[in-house]
Amino acid sequence: MKQISKIYKGFLLLALCTAGLSSCKDYLDREDTSGFITNDQIWKNSKAIDAVLVNLYDGGLRLDEFDDWYTGKENNLNPTALSDEAQGSYQKDPAFSNANTVYTYGDYLFEDKFSDRYVHIRRANEFLLNLENTDAVNDEQKQAYNAEVRFVRAMEYFSSVKRYGGVPLLVEPQEFNPSDFTVLQVPRNTEQECYDFIINECKAIADFLPVTRSGSEQYRATKGAALALLSRAALYAGSIAKYGSVQINGLVGIPSSEATHYFTESYNASKEIFALNVYHLYDENADKAQNFYDLFSKAVNGNNGEYIFQKQYSLSGGKAHSWDKMNAPFSYRGGGWGCGMAPTLEMVEEFEYTDGTDGKLKLFEDDGVTPIRYDDPYELFDGKDPRLFGSVYVPGSPLKDSKVEWLRGIIGADGTRYQAYNQPDKDNSVMVDGKKYSASGKDGGADIGDASKTGFYERKFFDETQTNMDMGKSETPWVVFRLGEIYLNLAEACMEIGGKDGEALDAVNAIRERAGIKLLNEISLEKVRHERRVELAFEKQRYWDMKRWHIAHLDVKQGGLTNFRGTALYPWYNVSDGKYTFTTGVPPKQLRSFLEKNYYIRLNNTDISTNPKLIQNPGYEN
Structure with missing residues (x-):
């Protein structure tokens, strides 16, 4: 597996300061403050692991x-x-x-060009693989980290699917072979498969995320956040099934027969959020x-x-x-x-x-x-x-x-x-x-x-x-x-x-x-x-x-x-x-003109030229 890119200590510090997700204090205790932090060093230090996770939030x-x-x-x-x-x-x-x-x-x-988005998805996949093999955190912490990174990854996929319809679902790190780039070229999954992945991920991780957080962790993912993503994503999928149409063999669109299923998924997720009894409508x-x-x-x-x-x-x-x-x-x-x-x-x-x-x-x-x-x-x-x-x-x-x-x-x-x-x-x-x-x-x-x-x-x-x-x-x-x-x-x-x-x-x-x-x-x-x-x-x-x-x-x-x-x-x-x-x-x-093809975004020509297995969205074939 290709190693995670070398990361400067200053970059890790910035990650911890980012987006209010964590404190900048005591972010990494180590004697050598010069040079690079290598992949091996990161996965031997729980604070460094946390810093990389925060960067996934910020960049992903x-x-x-x-x-x-x-x-x-x-x-x-x-x-x-x-x-x-x-x-x-x-x-x-x-x-x-x-x-x-x-x-x-x-x-x-x-x-959101694939060439940009999949950098973050690959980083999430690499994190998950390295997490399995580290001894720097215990099994309970591993479960929590795993759930958190999968939430970030599901958010990344939701951002993509609402733009493009079906996108390639990569859930494991890809092996880089400089003599054979074709192994990195994967086709798009269907739009339905992408929504199913997001929904199923949210279900799988919800119980491993805390119901509430406090202190420096209060802005990180919780069970409610995973359920909220499920609620929104399933609602989108139901609407697309009911009001859209299936094209290019399901790369865009979801069969209308699935609409009630997705609306029910959204309904159930929303009910679960209310059952948590930790949120209320602000009325002060x-x-x-x-x-x-x-x-x-x-x-x-x-x-x-x-x-x-x-x-x-x-x-x-x-x-x-x-x-x-x-x-x-x-x-x-x-x-x-x-x-x-x-x-x-x-x-x-x-x-x-x-x-x-x-x-x-x-x-x-x-x-x-x-x-x-x-x-x-x-x-x-x-x-x-x-x-x-x-x-x-x-x-x-x-x-x-x-x-x-x-x-x-x-x-x-x-x-x-x-x-x-x-x-x-x-x-x-x-x-x-x-x-x-x-x-x-x-x-x-x-x-x-x-x-x-x-x-x-x-x-x-x-x-x-x-x-x-x-x-x-x-x-x-x-x-x-x-x-x-x-x-x-x-x-x-x-x-x-x-x-x-x-x-x-x-x-x-x-x-x-x-x-x-x-x-x-x-x-x-x-x-x-x-x-x-x-x-x-x-x-x-x-x-x-x-x-x-x-x-x-x-x-x-x-x-x-x-x-x-x-x-x-x-x-x-x-x-x-x-x-x-x-x-x-x-x-x-100006008056505006929204065309039928605008329901999905055109795949970038650079993405298609580097991956011939990608099929262009309807209306953009030429």
């Missing part, structure tokens, strides 16, 4: 987290912006600028909007009782992210960047009113023509689901010692409209009825520049306490699995299995009760999906949900992404009475 988990941008952060492409939740704000963003053209979802969108603040924001905040820092598995960050450990700098409302960004994710009006209106009525904003009187006049833009949102205010900065939202100001323009006494025409830090002055006004708010209003073009900014995950607004300074943890999702997984599985409407209703109502919104009297699959869209907004799940439900290719009028552009809300200040009225409009962004 593809999480769609904060800094996971496609083609670079300057393009604003991530699963939030490319779902129907939001659009990228930047003026020169190639996927969203040039409103007269159509953006077709790319062949390699969010790819009587202010429901603030409570929902706090759940994802740096202040609470993941210690909320709801997170099942998370990725922690540490500025002092050299592992921080840039979410706040990338997404701060314009006037709060500290110069440059900011404004990244601009929620659409469609997303804002998905949030109902607390009395359970439809979330469409009340812009006009009952005649549908006369604009309603508001004393403050924030009043427009009175009575909305508190989760909206925990997730989105709307015009007038309080933030720090000020409020978010997004203004489309000024309306004179004679009805003349004076629209914002510049980025908000540039001149937007207009003379109206002999008085000078700014046609823009400090956080946007015009169709040019980098500020939001929709009137909204993302609040969820934004650290309102951060004062050093710069790249690589943020420490808010990323949630991978939380109990709120498990309630919704359970509800969806119940509806798909059939005959479990009562359980589905109870699960959704548990979410709505915590949110502070009227409970439902009846349930449907559509209502479950709606609740999922609102509760999990901006957690980078919507894009993958639309793919597994096979609705992304549909026209926007049917709930899909084709011909979706996203709508903006435009507040106007009326000089005649000092009140605000609203219109809606279409930001200068």
